[in-house]
Amino acid sequence: MVDITPEKVENVSPAEVPEADLYHAHSFWTKYVFCQDAKVIAIQYSGTAVVIGMVGLVLSWLMRLQLGVPETFSFISPESYLQFVTMHGMIMVIYLLTALFLGGFGNYLIQLMVGARDMVFPYVNMLSYWIYLLAVLILVASFFVPGGPTGAGWTLYPPQAILSGTPGGTGLGIILMLVSLAFFIIGFTMGGLNYVVTILQARTRGMTLMRMPLTIWGIFTATVLALLAFPALFVSAIMMTLDSVLGTSFFMPAIVEFGEQLSYGGGSPILFQHLFWFFGHPEVYIVALPAFGIVSDLLSVHARRHIFGYRMMVWAIVAIGALSFVVWAHHMYVSGMNPWFGFFFATTTLIIAVPTAIKVYNWTLTLWRGDIHLTIPMLFAIAFIITFVNGGITGLFLGNVIVDVPLSDTMFVVAHFHMVMGIAPILVVFGAIYHWFPLMTGRMLNDAMGRFHFWVTFIGAYLIYFPMHYLGFVGVPRRYWSMEDTNFIPDSAADLNAFITVAALIVGFAQLVFIYNILVSIFKGKPSERNPWKATSLEWQTETVPPGHGNFSKELPVVYRWAYSFSVPGTVDDYVPQNVHPNDVKLVEPEGS
């Protein structure tokens, strides 16, 4: 009789492994370049994302210079301004934030926090990074082709995206953009399958789903969203490439350009918008959910208090993820949809506020009567809550059809989404880097420079984006190179724009301080303690810091509790790591004994 019992398959790494089964790199190349160790891949991902993110930052300076002091810089033409807007948006949303949260933090933290030796498919994981790098290089290449990169706006709406009136529309610019996106998605899918399978199938003994740190829940849900949302972008990228290269008419209606009838006809531009936003809205949560998860852990560790309502937090993440697939058309209220659609999508959009509000309350209640340490990660975490509430509330404005219509395509929208999915997640990224830098390098980041970085970034971000809300209310449109002939805009708007530009340049400078801090601290930072924040989760319980190949010692840790056992009454230390056996927890001697 042949036995095909499912239980026969043993894929969880054995708790104890012989030396030969651990991954060992043999040369410089396999150790630092073509490395299959998820921790090295994470650093490669993060490094690449930060470098391309700096490009995005510089692009934003150029835009601000044009808006703040118009008619001064001859090299910023209306065309190049549109190119800056487009590339800034695309770089920041996809190539920086998505790659950094999932490729960077995902790779580094998943396998450590769930107690695995590595990702389940290390080779595929390595390919994932190299394809991502290829996508970035193609994106960068589009800056150097004739006609420059595409200036279609990061949403790449057809028909304008592939017409000659748009910068890069008929040249290589738009094609390289689409090809780069397709490669990014292929590379991401390889990584994403790894993250999901590792979390589902390769946890250590005792690590149930409901004992995972919220960081992992956030990254997990975001990855699932990405695996289901990116296909729509992939398909629309293919179809738009065909429209542009082969002259098909998927998205192109019959159209007259400069008095000339083009050979297109019968396509549906609205189809692209639906496909794009079916990707685009989950994308907001692909960026936000890892931030939600990480910030929960930062708050809990630095307030020495368990996360309030852990189960609610998990279900809120899952609910937000599910709802994010049925709200996409709230980006299209002015696109000419059936009004009943607007009603439906406005309703679902506002329903998302419920799980989101649960999260905000629980973060606040985690701080309530906590032993709050105002460390730099904590400052960033608190700043995140404030900023996220701000951005969330303006989201309620834009989620309502009747309020959205006049605000659509104004600076108000720019302020809203920068607050909610630009500044808020970036604050978490900073907090997370300050928090986990000691784990990655064994050294602390400089505290004084860190505090300078925090305060300038936090206050500066508000100086940039609060006035923008007002600009939006008075009707300043977005993506305009110049306001000179728009009579309805008061002259004071120009002064405000100049003010915003100064603030933006100062905040940009603070980021250079941060980069300098990292570079110096890697080599000369103060050596950190083994577990400087006294955190409970598994990544700090490794054999060495920074963790070596195989992460843990010969035996994998066993998990006995959740990751939030802080300030447990009756114990000597104010925290109990996940992997300490209940009999080994040091208890306070009862009085009189």
Added chain:
Amino acid sequence: MTEVNVTDDRPSGMQGVIADWASDQRAFKGVPWGKAMMWIFLLSDTFIFSSFLVSYMTVRMSTPEAWPNASEVFALHMFGANIPLILIAIMTFILITSSGTMALAVNFGYRKNRKMTTLMLVLTAILGASFVGMQAFEWTKLIHEGVRPWGNPFGAEQFGATFFMITGFHGAHVSIGVLFLLIVARKVWRGDYEDDTERRGYFTSHKGSYNIVEETGLYWHFVDLVWVFIFAFFYLW
């Protein structure tokens, strides 16, 4: 034939699902990593093909021109008459048959019947390759008749665009599947999945396990299933 025994002493139904998801280590008990990955990948791929098909339906609605009549365009002139959909019927039959041989390969794999597994895998690959060949024939025929992605003599230009894009994307999936089947067949034949093998390498998974055959099978059945939808929406509508 040897008798196959499937045992599983976990709670059944919803209770079992809850027990699995509440447990440590693995949410899907006994599911190898590769199999879990393949299921999740196929879920993602489903969204790709759904997006393609929804786009096809949308442009078919949005174009003002008449859609070409499928039973005329896809007819073959045989034995002095135009027989509608004959080629597609044969292609579909071949692909469904290959699903059957694939299922047999998986079964023989679990029985660790090395020779029969190889044979069935190679047979599946041959059927798959002949499907791609017939698709190439169909493309050639349509191109000769003047069908192009940017226009065709029969009606709406989106017909050619969606046809070449969607069948091309599906054909690429089949071709990759054929390659993969051949690679796995070679490894099975060589004995890479036997209990006593010392060979380790890519796609060899765990010693003494024919899981990769089932994982390849999942992919193959998925590609067949997608074809059923393409067949229904493209040729029958």
